[in-house]
Amino acid sequence: MMVDQKVIAERIQRIQKSIPDGVEMLAAVKTRTLAEAKTAFEAGVRLFGHNYVQEAEPMVNSADFPAQWHLIGHLQRNKAKPAVELFDMIESLDSLRLAKELEKRCAQAEKTMPVLIEVNSGREENKTGIMPEDVWELVEFLHSCSRLRLMGLMTMGPLTGDPELARPYYKETRRLFEEIAAAPVPPTEMRILSMGMSNSFRVAIDEGANLIRLGTGIFGPRHT
């Protein structure tokens, strides 16, 4: 299939112009081809997010452009080893058990991994992310890790048609982010707040997001 490079580049430039300095754009590339990702890279995107280890593997290993690869989907513990090898950041750390496994795998690989804690800010069952009340236990554990570097929080928020409905959840995640940043044992660098997707990134930026994750807004409707 032909990639419409011009359309993708124009969408990226339009969004880049409209977001404040200091807000970074990540391209969510689930179901997308390597050619589409490369087009986004050439238009200036440097961060790419994958939902699945298996889907990421062929793209990350064959990409001939120096992108930063983030995992943004739920990670099963039995995929921690390849995830540590593939990704530059894990945005979807959502349990103590996963943190323990990642710490172990990073030690084996002699690698340091920046992580974001994914918060289930909508407190929805069957949703990824850790419940807000369980975040502190994970933060404390991360203080003791030598391989995992806590850098911030990520949230999806409830998926609704109306981005205004996500606002309270972004607000709550920002409050939690600031509480952690100000905690008595400060983590090394709490500086990334990853919130907002194609239909909601403006509301998320209003509420303090400095990393937005865009799929359809860059590439158009998904192929599958």
Ligand SMILES: *Cc1c(COP(=O)(O)O)cnc(C)c1O
């Ligand atoms: C797909 C996805 C996005 C982007 O969603 P769009 O609505 O296509 O912009 C952002 N974050 C995560 C975790 C995703 O899975």
